[in-house]
Amino acid sequence: MTDSQTAPAARRRRDPQRRIEEITAATERVIAERGIEGLTHRAVAEKAGVPLGATTYHFATKGDLIAAALHSAVDRYAAYLQAWADQRPDLSPEQLVILLTDALLGCFGPQRDQQVMEFELYLAALRRPALRPIADRYIELSIQTLTRYTDPVTATAAAVAMNGLTLRGLAGTHTPTRADIEAILRRILTTP
Amino acid sequence: MTDSQTAPAARRRRDPQRRIEEITAATERVIAERGIEGLTHRAVAEKAGVPLGATTYHFATKGDLIAAALHSAVDRYAAYLQAWADQRPDLSPEQLVILLTDALLGCFGPQRDQQVMEFELYLAALRRPALRPIADRYIELSIQTLTRYTDPVTATAAAVAMNGLTLRGLAGTHTPTRADIEAILRRILTTP
Amino acid sequence: MTDSQTAPAARRRRDPQRRIEEITAATERVIAERGIEGLTHRAVAEKAGVPLGATTYHFATKGDLIAAALHSAVDRYAAYLQAWADQRPDLSPEQLVILLTDALLGCFGPQRDQQVMEFELYLAALRRPALRPIADRYIELSIQTLTRYTDPVTATAAAVAMNGLTLRGLAGTHTPTRADIEAILRRILTTP
Amino acid sequence: MTDSQTAPAARRRRDPQRRIEEITAATERVIAERGIEGLTHRAVAEKAGVPLGATTYHFATKGDLIAAALHSAVDRYAAYLQAWADQRPDLSPEQLVILLTDALLGCFGPQRDQQVMEFELYLAALRRPALRPIADRYIELSIQTLTRYTDPVTATAAAVAMNGLTLRGLAGTHTPTRADIEAILRRILTTP
DNA sequence: AATGAATGAGCATTCATTCAT
């Protein structure tokens, strides 16, 4: 170990991977706060604490920033689902209804901004074909996770309904109640 | 009678209501073509064939344009649903599955651009609380219509699932097949 | 004279034609000083003492600025030629040689910057087809003027040779001498 | 012999002279395609297939690139003139008129882009004194070549007239006809 | 009421240039 610890500040340069991750995270935060229409290279640079040139250097266009943020969000979602399901290997339909309702309600609380951000990223794919493969993965992850507990058709029905419910709660004037959500999911996931 | 009835065509000027409708329709067309991020007073003025000042005069902010377009889209949707249901007063669950599937598939064909526009308008409510009452009406209309044929919980489940399915088809790489949609709607609307 | 002199500063607004001319003149000055590659809306705005928006408002693109400047230069050249020839209705070939030589030598003195600017404007037409009709007029004016004194072929030969000579003097290391120019023009304009 | 002489092809790296020539040639191609205002180190690097650093390493500034390209163009022109004249050791004035006209017309055909590039390089000397000695050589080469066939004054007159004619054809809306050019050159080169 | 001229802030993007390796 010749001189490692020295030059803490002057060093640090040249860790492109780290920079890219910082910029991506800052992109997500900017979108969460101001929406995609408020996303600019400048805002990202400021939020990430990097020079303006660093954002355009690593992400030449706004589309590149959005793609990176969507990718990051999907990766995070995949890890979340994995952990969620791994901790709950066996669930009855009724248990699933209760737990999914609980998870869904969380989207309207403190996580609201992040949830809106993820929706905005997802919806950016409406106009940007390059994002569609990543958007695909988003919804497929939900379906695959639910398929651990039920048949594929029911899993898909539940996944798209949850998406629709979330959207309704975020875009409408009032959030759905626990009872509403439970009733809907119970209608889809349980067989009378 | 000094001058009123004369010059029916040359008059025409000074019909503010008509102007407002022209501008609203042009706003929808602009969003359909370029997305909400491409919506500007200038683009609307050009598309509507009115002076720039006319757009800012009647719709001071971009949010006003969006609200008017969303309102218009919801009104049109309401009329469509009304006519659809009036022509089909009685439907069995299985008939409903078939017909809703058919209607849903239409969103991915030539109507795609308009469908994307309506989604963009709906999603604008995520960031614009003023739009949420109008967005509410959008989804409630679907639910109310389905309630003509089934219980409220099932109707809501079907409505949000259809929304989620449409989004999935528009934001993903491939559109769902008729068989996919039918299976999902059958799972929700019919009781085994 | 009711109230003319009042409000000298607050007035002045709303004289678009005047503004356009100021901006055009400033464009020529900027090109004279920094070349076409130094031409920017900002530089013109500063030189003309108008807001930046005024330049982009009246001349949306850089090409528009260049076209206006070229137009202006050609108009000025036309007026100059007209006056020059009107004052010299009859010239013998030898007189023409002497006077043209004298005029040509002027391009290498204090007028050099303006001459370079006019060449740069003329040459911008190499890459911008929209400028070519104006560039045409430039050279045709010279030919037409010389045609007052000699046959068309000789006039054209003299005009293009003078252009080539000017270019040679401006782009090379040393300016041609009076004797050089006289010899060349005499070779073209006089018949032995 | 560990590694020195081996791998004649795989080596190839480290041939600075070759690199410089490749970059120079790429510079000419970039200017031919996009003009001097489109000349950037990046564009040259891409066109030459070399790393960006290679262009800034060998040619620190844009002016250096231009100088190299002008030098290259002049060298090529010199070789062309040499060969042209060597193949035609004796020409009557009338023969010269015909052949020069033919050569001149070629500038407006498929060679147009290259001709425009050479003019742009030549004209860059208007603003860049460092280029003027090279620009001098350009025009002197033409004069010297013509001096093989006629007296110096006539040769110079013909050379500058040809330059002016070419410029007129390239910057104007229509190219001169063969008859036009012949008439002008005949006026200059032949004695009645 | 209605218009469009006018303004200046702001953005994506491009680049020359620097510098660590």
Added chain:
DNA sequence: TATGAATGAATGCTCATTCAT
């Protein structure tokens, strides 16, 4: 020697907005 990562200044252009008419 040679490379390309990194920087920040600069530009054309677009627009929301204001305001005189």
